[in-house]
Amino acid sequence: MTADPTADLIRALVTHMQGAPDDWKSLAMVISLGGGRLSETSGYAYSPDGTVSAIASRPSQIKPAVDAYLADRYPEGAALPAKFLVQFDRDTKAYEITFEDTDPMRWKVTPDTFEAVQQELKPTLG
Template sequence: MSDDVTADLIRALIEHMRGARDDWGSLAMVIDLSAGRISGTHGYVYSPDGTTSAVASRPSGIAPAVEAYLASVYTSQQKRPAKILVQFDRSSGAYEVTFEDDDATRWKATPANIEQLSAQLRPRFD
């Protein structure tokens, strides 16, 4: 691990990601937490040709980076978030990390919202 816990988190998500085409340009990954521990991941990669692919990262592979990142943001006495959304643009290196503190259903993919969710989570760094 480096001194940059955010870079380590993004790197871990990419290294342990499954389902992505090689030519993806941006990433949106949701990390689900339950009782402060990773309970799953899901997200999308967006290719320059407009293709969107569903992806996930192996929780056991990203756990050390997630723990280091959370430890840099939250004290041991603070309640951890329900979810973390990590958005990353591969070409520019721009990123954003968003926390959902309470709503465990936020960013949850369902048959009713699957098309809208991939568009909603798409990184837009203007």
């Protein structure tokens, strides 16, 4: 059986996710790449009762899965995206991955934008 880099990536994010309550239903995690290297993760877990929790996964813990995923999607030497968004629904196992090739400010959370970004990133999968 061959490894599935996408499944491995999602599994790594979930396994190493910090900040989510046990009852989370879906997640949205932004993985930022600086100079082609994993630099940070941030996002939200969404619970059935409407609670939104800030989450992150330690980059050093997910780096192997991120590297394998990117190697599977991009030929060696190709320009990597500035960041990408992983959305996952725990119940349906549906996911979507959105790439941002050039704008490192996309999905950036600030005091003025955090509520809008929480809603923008909320998965609507399935």
